[in-house]
Amino acid sequence: MNxxxxxxxxxxxxxxxxxxxxTLAIEQIQIQPTRKEFQGDLTxxxxxxxxxxxxxxxxxxxxxxxxxxxxxxxxxxFNVIKGFLNLSIHTDxxxxxxxxxxxxxxxxxxxxxxxxxxMMVEFSSPNTNKPLHLGHIRNILLGxxxxxxxxxxxxxxxxxxxxxxxxxxxxxxxxxWKEYGQGExxxxxxxxxxxxxxxxxxxxxxxxxxxxxxxxEKGMDKELAEREAPIFLKAQEMLRNWELGEPETxxxxxxxxxxxxxxxxxxxxxxxxxxxxxxxxxxxYKLGKEFVLNGLKEGKLEQLEDQSIWADLTSDGLDKKILxxxxxxxxxxxxDIGTAYQRFTDFHIDExxxxxxxxxxxxxxxxxxxxxxxxFDFADRLFHLSYGxxxxxxxxxxxxxGKVVDADDLIAEMxxxxxxxxxxxxxxxxxxxxxxxxxxxxxxxxxxxYFILKVDPKKNMTFSPQESIDFNGNTGPxxxxxxxxxxxxxxxxxxxxxxxxxxxxxxxxxxLSLIKMIHDFPALVKEAGASLSPAIIxxxxxxxxxxxxxxxxxYSILKAELETEKHFRLLLAYQTGKVIRTGLALLGIGAPxxx
RNA sequence: GGUUCCAUAGUUCAAUGGAUAGAACGACAGUUUCCUAAACUGUAAAUUCGGGUUCGAUUCCCGGUGGGACUACCA
Numbered sequence: 001m002n003x004x005x006x007x008x009x010x011x012x013x014x015x016x017x018x019x020x021x022x023t024l025a026i027e028q029i030q031i032q033p034t035r036k037e038f039q040g041d042l043t044x045x046x047x048x049x050x051x052x053x054x055x056x057x058x059x060x061x062x063x064x065x066x067x068x069x070x071x072x073x074x075x076x077x078f079n080v081i082k083g084f085l086n087l088s089i090h091t092d093x094x095x096x097x098x099x100x101x102x103x104x105x106x107x108x109x110x111x112x113x114x115x116x117x118x119m120m121v122e123f124s125s126p127n128t129n130k131p132l133h134l135g136h137i138r139n140i141l142l143g144x145x146x147x148x149x150x151x152x153x154x155x156x157x158x159x160x161x162x163x164x165x166x167x168x169x170x171x172x173x174x175x176x177w178k179e180y181g182q183g184e185x186x187x188x189x190x191x192x193x194x195x196x197x198x199x200x201x202x203x204x205x206x207x208x209x210x211x212x213x214x215x216x217e218k219g220m221d222k223e224l225a226e227r228e229a230p231i232f233l234k235a236q237e238m239l240r241n242w243e244l245g246e247p248e249t250x251x252x253x254x255x256x257x258x259x260x261x262x263x264x265x266x267x268x269x270x271x272x273x274x275x276x277x278x279x280x281x282x283x284x285y286k287l288g289k290e291f292v293l294n295g296l297k298e299g300k301l302e303q304l305e306d307q308s309i310w311a312d313l314t315s316d317g318l319d320k321k322i323l324x325x326x327x328x329x330x331x332x333x334x335x336d337i338g339t340a341y342q343r344f345t346d347f348h349i350d351e352x353x354x355x356x357x358x359x360x361x362x363x364x365x366x367x368x369x370x371x372x373x374x375x376f377d378f379a380d381r382l383f384h385l386s387y388g389x390x391x392x393x394x395x396x397x398x399x400x401x402g403k404v405v406d407a408d409d410l411i412a413e414m415x416x417x418x419x420x421x422x423x424x425x426x427x428x429x430x431x432x433x434x435x436x437x438x439x440x441x442x443x444x445x446x447x448x449x450y451f452i453l454k455v456d457p458k459k460n461m462t463f464s465p466q467e468s469i470d471f472n473g474n475t476g477p478x479x480x481x482x483x484x485x486x487x488x489x490x491x492x493x494x495x496x497x498x499x500x501x502x503x504x505x506x507x508x509x510x511x512l513s514l515i516k517m518i519h520d521f522p523a524l525v526k527e528a529g530a531s532l533s534p535a536i537i538x539x540x541x542x543x544x545x546x547x548x549x550x551x552x553x554x555y556s557i558l559k560a561e562l563e564t565e566k567h568f569r570l571l572l573a574y575q576t577g578k579v580i581r582t583g584l585a586l587l588g589i590g591a592p593x594x595x
Numbered sequence: 596g597g598u599u600c601c602a603u604a605g606u607u608c609a610a611u612g613g614a615u616a617g618a619a620c621g622a623c624a625g626u627u628u629c630c631u632a633a634a635c636u637g638u639a640a641a642u643u644c645g646g647g648u649u650c651g652a653u654u655c656c657c658g659g660u661g662g663g664a665c666u667a668c669c670a
Contacts, residue, residue, distance in 0.1 A: 027611090030611085032611090035614065035615090037614090043613095043614090045613060047613075047651075057650075083650080084613080167670075169669090281670090306668090317598075319666070325668040329668085331668070331669080335670095357664090358599095358600070358663095359665065360665085361598095361600080361664075361665070362598080362599085362665050362666070363670090388600085389663075393606090393607095421633070422633095424633090425632095425633065427633090454609095455607090456608085458601095462607065462608095464620095467620065471633050472619090472620085472633060472634090473618085473620060474608075474609095474619040475619085477633060478633065480633085484631070484633090485630080485634085488631055489630050493630090535608095539609065539618090542609095542618080542619085543609095546618085549634060549635070550636095553635045553636090554635085556630065557630060558630045573630095595631085595633075
């Protein structure tokens, strides 16, 4: 069924055509919720039509209001304020809606069909030389939430991870371990694998700098020293050995990467993240080369004297971009050409979303152009979800200066805060241990996830550790708390939804406002899907929870005077709780029944 | 230098070109014999500056100022 907004738009379209003979597009009819200070439910902005009617805004609105009152039975009254036509919608519409929504377990969600769009979302994409940090967390949470939101929109979605498991940076931690590790392993040191390897990456940098300054003291030029430092030469040698498949190197590489994977798996599990497929760069880094060579043959690319191959993107306002090095090896871009092709053909996907920070805007712009140049029609179906950087209150994160927020530390701090908060409130005292821990975990992660996801992905954000552990106000736990309160009331009522009957009841203002907000939910899920923005869901849930708390405070549900009133309020509370739970799930946040 | 993104209360965030720019935190003042006070109510507080387009601009365009990113035979 169409929503009341869509029905109204159509009716207004017809009205305008009848009165003026003009046919407008449906998007030109702007319907918005009536502001609280005015009488009415929905408001039509009539300014755009004044010319068609040849009247001033008030007259136009008056005329349209009168006609709607006759033509459209659900409109029961109207008033005009300046160019705004405020329409009152029949209460039955809202009550029927509430009743139907409460019976719909999939309310707001679209089920996948045979011909659903197939999409792939790539996110996380870590390097295997250091543990995950706050920057990765924004990426991972966005990717995971987007995946959930797209699925809620009825699409078939593959969540994929591309692990950057090879290259000089990986060799750096390998050589440091080999030289200074003395056989240290996660088992014998008790360190989480990714942290252990990360420590050796740091160790490499330490040694490297020491060696460089020693060389400089001996009178060597700094740039030369950076190229001649013994440990750097050893790392390079290791990379060559790796590419040659030298068994000892490969074995070390496999061993250390497996430590890292075990560490990552723990972090992903803590965050509640799952991938459908994991790609490894060591298996894909050679892809794309043949497309580039073909492109060269067909005259779409250029080759320099040193044999390197380039795409000329200057006609599109970009520079020239290298696709194959002079030694014939692939670069990042080459690889991306190959993997994109592979994914579109292997999985028959219709669209591909890359969750990658905005510092790579240029890269993706170039990638699309190069793909187009090479004649791949899927170039237009790549979407770069470009998100802003995460900054700390005292400036940007700098891994070289150790100014990073470690993902595991962050999660541990959240858990501790949630635990303390639960101890203070004393509400979870009667929960069994396992359930208690699960709840603490859900609350802790809600705080973290909501804090990050509520911000528009496109924008840079400031991560304040202090504010992130606050569970009051515009936070994940606040929304969860509202849900838990609702479940408490529903439990105490002793009634199930299908036992609730909607009689003759006239909702008060707060109740009506809640119904309307619930009514908006399906449209917001669509909007969040179309714009790839979990923030839309987050902001909505907060205002919904806020509105419910206002209602909850003002009116008693279980002690309502009349039975019809009680039934109505229970149904409203039940449905609000359901929307909160569904909405939180789209953000990857759980909704405990008690907290 | 070139390309590009951003600028909203003290702070962190909202606002498909629409009515008096919303919240949260912080500050100040209140609300528990009442379904979970992780809640609710109230007060003070903001669109970087200058032009333009429009019935109407935080939003679109031009310029200034301030900040970020990119501009590697790194990924």
